[in-house]
Amino acid sequence: MSGIDQTKRRIPLSERIxxxxxxxxxxxxxxxFGVLVIYSASGEDPAMLTRQVTxxxxxxxxxxxxxxxxxxxxxIITFWLFVVGLLMLIAVPIVGESHKGAQRWLNFGxxxxxxxEMMKLIIPMMVAAxxxxxxxxxxxxxxxxxxxxxxIPVLLIAKQPxxxxxxxxxxxxxxxxxxxxxxxxxxxxxxxxxxSLLPILWLYLMKPYQKQRVLTFLNPESDPxxxxxxIIQSKIAIGSGxxxxxxxxxxxxxxxxxxxxxxxxFIFAVLAEEFGLLGVxxxxxxxxxxxxxxxMIAAQAQETYTRLLAGGITMIxxxxxxxxxxxxSGLLPVxxxxxxxxxxxxxxxxxxxxxxxxxxxIQTHRRLLDK
Amino acid sequence: MISALKxxxxxxxxxxxxxxxxxxxxxxxxxxxxxxxxxxxxxxxDHYTTLSDDNxxxxxxxxxxxxxxxxxxxxLLANNQTTFRLEITPNKVEDLENTLQRLQALIKxxxxxxxxxxxxxxxxxxxxxxxxxxxxxxxxxxxxxxNRHQFPGVRIQDYQSRYYPLHTLSxxxxxxxxxxxxxxxxxxDPTTYQATEHVGKTGIEHYYENILHGTPGxxxxxxxxxxxxxxxxxxxxxxxxxxxxLTIDSKLQAIAVEAMGxxxxxxxxxxxxxxxxxxxxxxxxxNANLFVNGIGRKDYxxxxxxxxxxxxxxxxxxxxxxxxxxxxxxxxxxLELGHTHAEDKTWCPGWFRIKGYKHKYRDWKKRGHGKTxxxxxxxxxxxxxxxxxxxxMGIDAFSQYMGQFGFGSRTGTDITGEQPGVLPSREWxxxxxxxxxxxxxxxxxxxxQGFFTTTPLQLASAIATLANQGxxxxxxxxxxxxxxxxxxxxLQPYQPLNQxxxxxxxxxxxxxxxxxxxxxxxxxxxxxxxxxSKYTIAxxxxxxxxxxxxxxxxxxxxxxxxxxxxHALFVAFAPLEDPxxxxxxxxxxxxxxxxxxxxIAKKIMxxxxxxxxxxxxx
Numbered sequence: 001m002s003g004i005d006q007t008k009r010r011i012p013l014s015e016r017i018x019x020x021x022x023x024x025x026x027x028x029x030x031x032x033f034g035v036l037v038i039y040s041a042s043g044e045d046p047a048m049l050t051r052q053v054t055x056x057x058x059x060x061x062x063x064x065x066x067x068x069x070x071x072x073x074x075x076i077i078t079f080w081l082f083v084v085g086l087l088m089l090i091a092v093p094i095v096g097e098s099h100k101g102a103q104r105w106l107n108f109g110x111x112x113x114x115x116x117e118m119m120k121l122i123i124p125m126m127v128a129a130x131x132x133x134x135x136x137x138x139x140x141x142x143x144x145x146x147x148x149x150x151x152i153p154v155l156l157i158a159k160q161p162x163x164x165x166x167x168x169x170x171x172x173x174x175x176x177x178x179x180x181x182x183x184x185x186x187x188x189x190x191x192x193x194x195x196s197l198l199p200i201l202w203l204y205l206m207k208p209y210q211k212q213r214v215l216t217f218l219n220p221e222s223d224p225x226x227x228x229x230x231i232i233q234s235k236i237a238i239g240s241g242x243x244x245x246x247x248x249x250x251x252x253x254x255x256x257x258x259x260x261x262x263x264x265x266f267i268f269a270v271l272a273e274e275f276g277l278l279g280v281x282x283x284x285x286x287x288x289x290x291x292x293x294x295x296m297i298a299a300q301a302q303e304t305y306t307r308l309l310a311g312g313i314t315m316i317x318x319x320x321x322x323x324x325x326x327x328x329s330g331l332l333p334v335x336x337x338x339x340x341x342x343x344x345x346x347x348x349x350x351x352x353x354x355x356x357x358x359x360x361x362i363q364t365h366r367r368l369l370d371k
Numbered sequence: 372m373i374s375a376l377k378x379x380x381x382x383x384x385x386x387x388x389x390x391x392x393x394x395x396x397x398x399x400x401x402x403x404x405x406x407x408x409x410x411x412x413x414x415x416x417d418h419y420t421t422l423s424d425d426n427x428x429x430x431x432x433x434x435x436x437x438x439x440x441x442x443x444x445x446x447l448l449a450n451n452q453t454t455f456r457l458e459i460t461p462n463k464v465e466d467l468e469n470t471l472q473r474l475q476a477l478i479k480x481x482x483x484x485x486x487x488x489x490x491x492x493x494x495x496x497x498x499x500x501x502x503x504x505x506x507x508x509x510x511x512x513x514x515x516x517x518n519r520h521q522f523p524g525v526r527i528q529d530y531q532s533r534y535y536p537l538h539t540l541s542x543x544x545x546x547x548x549x550x551x552x553x554x555x556x557x558x559x560d561p562t563t564y565q566a567t568e569h570v571g572k573t574g575i576e577h578y579y580e581n582i583l584h585g586t587p588g589x590x591x592x593x594x595x596x597x598x599x600x601x602x603x604x605x606x607x608x609x610x611x612x613x614x615x616x617l618t619i620d621s622k623l624q625a626i627a628v629e630a631m632g633x634x635x636x637x638x639x640x641x642x643x644x645x646x647x648x649x650x651x652x653x654x655x656x657x658n659a660n661l662f663v664n665g666i667g668r669k670d671y672x673x674x675x676x677x678x679x680x681x682x683x684x685x686x687x688x689x690x691x692x693x694x695x696x697x698x699x700x701x702x703x704x705x706l707e708l709g710h711t712h713a714e715d716k717t718w719c720p721g722w723f724r725i726k727g728y729k730h731k732y733r734d735w736k737k738r739g740h741g742k743t744x745x746x747x748x749x750x751x752x753x754x755x756x757x758x759x760x761x762x763x764m765g766i767d768a769f770s771q772y773m774g775q776f777g778f779g780s781r782t783g784t785d786i787t788g789e790q791p792g793v794l795p796s797r798e799w800x801x802x803x804x805x806x807x808x809x810x811x812x813x814x815x816x817x818x819x820q821g822f823f824t825t826t827p828l829q830l831a832s833a834i835a836t837l838a839n840q841g842x843x844x845x846x847x848x849x850x851x852x853x854x855x856x857x858x859x860x861x862l863q864p865y866q867p868l869n870q871x872x873x874x875x876x877x878x879x880x881x882x883x884x885x886x887x888x889x890x891x892x893x894x895x896x897x898x899x900x901x902x903x904s905k906y907t908i909a910x911x912x913x914x915x916x917x918x919x920x921x922x923x924x925x926x927x928x929x930x931x932x933x934x935x936x937x938h939a940l941f942v943a944f945a946p947l948e949d950p951x952x953x954x955x956x957x958x959x960x961x962x963x964x965x966x967x968x969x970x971i972a973k974k975i976m977x978x979x980x981x982x983x984x985x986x987x988x989x
Contacts, residue, residue, distance in 0.1 A: 135382055137385065179389045179393065180389075181382075181385045181386065235419065236423050238419070239415050239418065240419040240423035243412060252426070252427045253423055253427075256426070256427050256593065256594070258426050258427070258595075272411075276412060277408055277413060284401055287401070288397070288401055291397050292397075295390050295397075298390055299387050304382065314393075318397050318400075322401075325404050326407075329411060
């Protein structure tokens with residue numbers, strides 16, 4: 001009895017409920033910061049605030065539940081998840097529903113499911129599960145198999161069309177491969193072949209609106225009233241924010257509605273306008289903190305599967321963040337990606353929080369397994 | 372087992388390396404983002420601040436209120452009145468058609484109002500209030516206010532409207548303002564007129580637009596992407612336009628209008644010493660208030676198509692033959708240029724014939740005037756004397772001398788649209804008729820007929836010059852101005868023009884005295900107004916032919932239609948000893964100057980000299 005008591009005393013409460021406190025703190029601060037900015041971007045709309053807080057509560061609930069699932073359980077169901085996900089992706093063009101010109105949803109009567117959203121998490125899980133069957137680094141045969149596991153769903157998603165998500169998934173798979181220790185020569189080769197794939201992408205896969213986005217990205221001023229408008233107004237918002245910003249609720253670009261999509265994809269511009277470079281650096285620090293904590297969890301993980309999965313998840317989060325900020329500040333073309341944990345909206349947030357739950361599970365179940 | 376353990380350790384090391392590389396990559400990429408932010412937010416901050424301000428800050432011009440117009444005694448002629456209009460803000464109204472229907476049960480809205488509302492409604496932004504009805508009366512305002520809770524999005528707005536309290540009186544002088552049209556929009560200064568809806572169209576309102584308009588204020592506002600104003604950042608109040616005082620005496624105007632009775636025509640009274648126009652009437656007149664908010668189609672057609680031509684500015688644009696009223700000036704020309712002398716007598720048999728021609732130029736008096744000197748010629752208005760004199764003088768000397776009195780050229784008074792009249796000369800005929808001058812034409816011109824035409828203003832100005840011993844004064848209407856913030860009106864100085872040469876003072880005296888006899892002697896053509904006059908009047912009657920009587924015909928007033936009857940004219944100045952008023956009266960189709968026009972002039976002079984004498988400027 002006393003032994004058990006001692007064991008219990010040694011393990012803090014947070015670990016017993018499988019929560020990683022640093023990560024949770026980082027995520028909480030980040031989402032509170034987001035709530036603050038959303039309140040401003042929505043024109044001080046309390047209803048929107050309530051909805052976001054509700055959504056966050058649900059997402060944190062999902063995180064908590066996911067954190068309870070031991071990683072080896074996950075590994076067991078991963079293959080089946082992958083199969084189901086792939087089948088759903090194949091079903092999308094046949095029976096899927098279209099919104100805004102893209103066919104991405106499956107209607108299950110009760111819920112609309114966006115298979116590509118789930119695949120963001122399933123693919124790194126699958127690649128990690130597959131590669132963990134053998135010791136790292138993987139043999140060439142396994143590398144090719146892993147590449148196929150990535151490319152097939154990516155192509156299916158790109159066809160929907162959903163270029164942003166497909167590239168995100170491709171990069172998440174790629175990060176897992178990278179972490180698995182494939183040789184630098186192959187990485188170089190992948191990058192080169194990826195680059196040579198671009199013309200094919202341009203010629204056969206990209207829809208006119210996607211091409212337009214890229215063209216606009218290259219020269220936003222060419223179409224200031226049309227697609228270039230977003231990026232021009234966004235840069236004005238960021239640039240006019242200056243070092244310390246115009247103050248909370250005082251950003252003219254957002255409050256006067258010059259900035260489109262200000263509480264969703266372009267929320268970073270609102271933050272940069274109202275809180276200035278200082279606010280931006282605080283935000284970046286929060287993201288870096290979360291990312292480095294994630295990488296630390298990956299480094300401390302003791303199984304191949306959990307390592308790769310933790311690393312993969314962390315890098316997806318980074319990619320989200322980088323692509324969104326890059327696009328809002330005019331460094332990257334506009335692809336419809338939200339700023340993780342900050343943007344208003346629920347679809348991706350739930351996936352993301354489930355991923356963080358897994359990350360916490362990896363961290364907290366490790367020590368229990370040690371016993 | 373050992374190899375597996377080794378593999379495991381190797382894998383751990385390799386994996387940690389990769390994690391470190393990934394961490395380094397993340398860090399580098401975040402640094403890239405930081406660099407981008409530093410570039411945008413620090414280095415390019417000023418540039419983007421400018422762009423941001425351009426986005427949000429807009430300048431709104433505030434319309435100044437227009438200067439008022441007074442007469443010389445401070446009687447208000449043009450005022451800004453607060454009136455009420457009914458406005459609808461479309462995006463606050465749920466069912467526009469229903470609202471309009473219910474409104475019409477409360478307030479009269481006619482088809483023209485609805486038409487204009489729908490037109491404007493389609494053009495303007497949905498949150499901008501669009502006027503439905505102008506000039507609501509108090510009862511309508513009250514009726515709406517009681518029911519206003521039933522009409523969300525509908526409101527009553529007060530606004531400044533121009534109002535001419537004397538309606539038709541002086542309308543031809545004051546003119547009116549109207550909504551700025553496309554052409555004016557091109558010509559007006561866009562910054563000054565950005566917020567202004569109205570501009571002076573005619574009369575003083577047009578001529579002194581610059582004085583009356585004022586300086587617009589500026590309001591810097593922040594507006595959102597839709598252009599809706601969010602808040603005011605800075606505001607400079609507009610400065611209202613200067614008030615204008617006219618030389619006109621409204622009471623004199625009323626007297627003149629009353630004296631004209633139902634006749635059409637014009638009267639002009641000028642202070643000969645200053646050139647101040649004391650009274651100037653064109654009859655019939657119109658109600659200038661009709662034009663301010665856009666005159667209705669029906670009203671305009673009625674004014675435009677009326678045979679009486681109320682919109683026609685007779686004193687400024689009416690070109691009438693001066694008839695016998697020019698005779699004193701012709702006589703002066705003859706005396707001064709030495710073509711005749713005070714004692715010289717001409718035999719008047721009732722007609723005149725140029726040697727070698729058959730054509731008889733008739734005198735108005737069939738029996739003739741007998742032996743006639745210059746005095747008798749003026750007093751009895753003998754035509755033959757002036758046929759002879761004009762023929763003697765020749766057209767060149769005639770038009771040169773008469774030109775000095777301003778005939779044939781605009782007086783340059785301060786209303787636009789003035790007509791110059793016609794002072795015939797050889798060149799004039801060559802240019803306008805492409806014909807040489809015939810000697811016979813000199814005769815008609817010598818009695819103020821033929822090609823000779825003058826505006827009533829010109830005629831009054833010429834008589835004022837005669838009264839003022841040849842010192843010409845610029846006829847004008849601007850008496851004083853009073854700017855924003857100044858306590859008293861600033862008087863306008865007079866503008867003396869040139870002094871006509873006086874060769875012999877006795878010639879001028881002779882003409883003045885002869886004109887006195889026109890009024891104050893038994894044989895004078897205007898003796899009926901002289902009989903009981905309390906002051907000495909110098910005058911001259913005139914009759915201008917509208918209808919040319921053929922050689923073998925006789926003019927019989929009763930037999931020809933009214934609109935072909937002669938115009939009756941009278942010119943005068945008084946008191947003779949020290950003239951303070953010079954006057955010209957033209958009564959269209961009035962018949963005889965002595966019986967119709969002279970009494971009108973007398974009433975105006977009586978009023979000015981006996982009752983309302985306010986003295987001259989300065």
